[in-house]
Amino acid sequence: MSLLAEYTQDLTKVVAANPEQYQTIGRDQEIEQLVETLCRKNKRNPLVIAPPGVGKTNLIEGLAKRIVTQQVPPELQNQPIYVLELAQLKQSDQNFMGLFKALLTELQASQAMVFIDEIHTIVGTGSDGDNALDVSNVLKPALARGEITLIGATTTKEYHHYLEKDGALARRFDVIQLAEPSVPASYQILAGLKASYETYHHLTIEANATKTAVDYAVRYLPDRFLPDKAFDLLDESCAYAKAHALQTVTPVTVAKVIEQRKHIPLHQIMKDRQAQLNDVQRLLNQNIKGQPQAIQGVLDALTLYFAGFQDPTKPISSFLFLGMPGTGKTETAKQLALAMFGSPDALIRFDMSEYNDQDAVHRLLGTAEAGGTLTEAVKQQPFAIVLLDEIEKGSHDVQDLFLQVLQDGILHDSDDQPISFKNTIIIMTTNLAAKVVNDQQQFNHLRQGEQRQLQFKAVVEKALKNEFRPEFVNRIEHKIIFNMLDEKIGLAIATKYLTEFKATLAQRQLKVDFSPEVAQYLATVGFDMTNGARPIAYMLNAKIKAALARVLLQQDATQATKYHYLVRVVGRWPGVFQGQKDRFGDLKVIIEAR
Structure with missing residues (x-):
């Protein structure tokens, strides 16, 4: 068995065996760039760089399908594309660099194309403490002489970090920038691949569910890129439907997946903007x-x-x-x-x-x-x-x-x-x-x-x-x-605080009412123009809640729920008393249990 057969995969054969499973939608221009680069006399080594999840590998699959369907110039027809994974070579019992050089010799003899995903890994791979020679250094002479045709793919960040720093290596490639597809283009991509997901999951996907998957992926998965994040969301929605014995994937199904992943209530996701x-x-x-x-x-x-x-x-x-x-x-x-x-x-x-x-x-x-x-x-x-x-x-x-x-x-x-x-x-x-x-x-x-x-x-x-x-x-x-608050607003705030407190007590099966003067009391003694509503909240805790707590603690829990409590305020209200301005008056909070 040849090394190519043992350590690589012929992508064109894989695509030819099942062409309907390999669809590259909306990337015609980029595939044309690949074809043009591969037809050059010199520097016919395309390097696809893009953010993760944008579709670099799918682009190479699109090229393989064109070769299979003879939609390329004659010099590329019947040309295989061998996919090489360096990690598979390293797992071999043989010496890595010796094995790689032998594989390179076979590639040169076959004049075939080789595709290395994550091509930045060639920098440093194969070197050790005694030998600084790595895969990239072995490839450079063959690339310079045009003895092999190498297609690479990597992310923009890793290209700048690894390949661009090695000018002798970087200039052997023709860089093809692959941009994230637009939202309308992503609609088309998912619509085109909807049938393959339906076949795999044995269910039906509504047309607007694919559109929803794109929309929600853009909105709720901002740290990833289209179309990959939309594919994952659609695939996860299909899995959710199967797990819950559903026959159809709808926009609601997609929303439920987002609800699970992002802990955002379903009604919030589906809600109309108005x-x-x-x-x-x-x-x-x-x-x-x-x-x-x-x-x-x-x-x-x-x-x-x-x-x-x-x-x-x-x-x-x-x-x-x-x-x-x-x-x-x-x-x-x-x-x-x-x-x-x-x-x-x-x-x-x-x-x-x-x-x-x-x-x-x-x-x-x-x-x-x-x-x-x-x-x-x-x-x-x-x-x-x-x-x-x-x-x-x-x-x-x-x-x-x-x-x-x-x-x-x-x-x-x-x-x-x-x-x-x-x-x-x-x-x-x-x-x-x-x-x-x-x-x-x-x-x-x-x-x-x-x-x-x-x-x-x-x-x-x-x-x-x-x-x-x-x-x-x-x-x-x-x-x-x-705006600064006034006494009238202070009364409204005090009333709101008491209403909320009463609702909290009701959840504990405690029946408590507040007479009308309680809110006025809080607003009068608690209002402060320079501190707004905060003193009112303080007075509620200090004068009302504390007094009620003392009463309740004197009884056990079962007794407390039997009574109906009324909170009142009695005494002299603030004003002018004995010729002096009296802010607090002589008011007392009393609690009656009935």
Whole structure:
């Protein structure tokens, strides 16, 4: 048996035996480039470089099929393409370099073409401590004299890292760049191969399921390339259908596979874009009190995304939320995570005060010893809100890092692997205006109305210009100002907190009601213009929850569920008492069990 028969595979024979299984769709131009290179007098060694999963091997199969069907010039007709795997040679008991040289001699005698996938592996293979001669050095003379025709394939990264550095080797090849197919081209590719998947899996694939596989692969698998990721998704959907005794693969089947892999609720994947925007509006209006302008600003920004006007290479949107503490900035981010990505846990939160040192960027991107806090989080959860709390406290280097995210939609981690942010929403918050407002006495008498909000907006814009560099501020797409709250909004927030608390208690089979004055009590004694809703939440914990907890702990669990509790407030309300302004009055919380 010849070495070629033992250690290589004749691709043209394989294709000829089952031609319908080998289809190369949408690559006619690239196959023509291969044919033209192979017909040259010199340098007839094509090297296909492309990202992984784009279809390098499939391109060579397309060439083999053209040879089989005689759709090539006469000098290429009946020419075999031998596929050589160096790993198979290394597994032999014989001396590797001796075996390779003998195989090379047979190739020269046969004048056949040889294809080596992952051709960058020829650099260094075969050398040892005593002998620096490797496969690439053995090949160079034969390539230079045109004694063999070598077809290679490798990724762009590995070409630059291995082959391009060896100029004598690189110039023996004619490089053919293979680009990732477009989405419309990928539709055609999957439609053309649909029958082969149906035959293998013994089921039916709806035509729109192949289109859905491409669409979802683009949206939910951003770290991989078409068409490979769409093939994998379609194949996995077929396997899912078989495992669940389904006879047909539909778009819902594809969505269920994405739900399993990415932990995104099915209804979120299948939801109409207008319905999703309506969900955002409903949740924000329901949970964010006193910020109609801010809510509308967020909705306007997301409308651009849902209408398809957003740059697909950049994050879904980027925001800078400005305002006083406790005005709803972080809560807005939480509600967006729920509305956009189906879970409040789809929130990656960073306290920027922890990233103001020299090593901050390294901690975000990672080092050789440990992954980055930012890159690993987005890699694990590519569909999320990235919340940067108090961005002004981060170092300038950190701000420059996020400037790159906003501009390119991508970061490279410590291993130089690209991390895509195009399925994230970047939200930065700042409390810059708080110090200015606290220091300026004119806000003390501007307690209500449009005048206070206009002056507050001017203060915020001035603070923004003073703190951040223009190139950073200008890169953020949407600046949303959260207004200062007033007592009326404080009452609405207190009512919301009590409603949520009551619902939580009901889940534990506890029947609790709050008299109307309880919300007023929280709003009156807890409201603080400079700290927003936070003091109200504190007063709820300190005065209401703590008092109720003491009552419940005095009873065992079974007794507690038998009673109906009423929480009331009694005593003197805040106001003027004995000629002095009395903020807290003499109020007490009492709890009655009935």
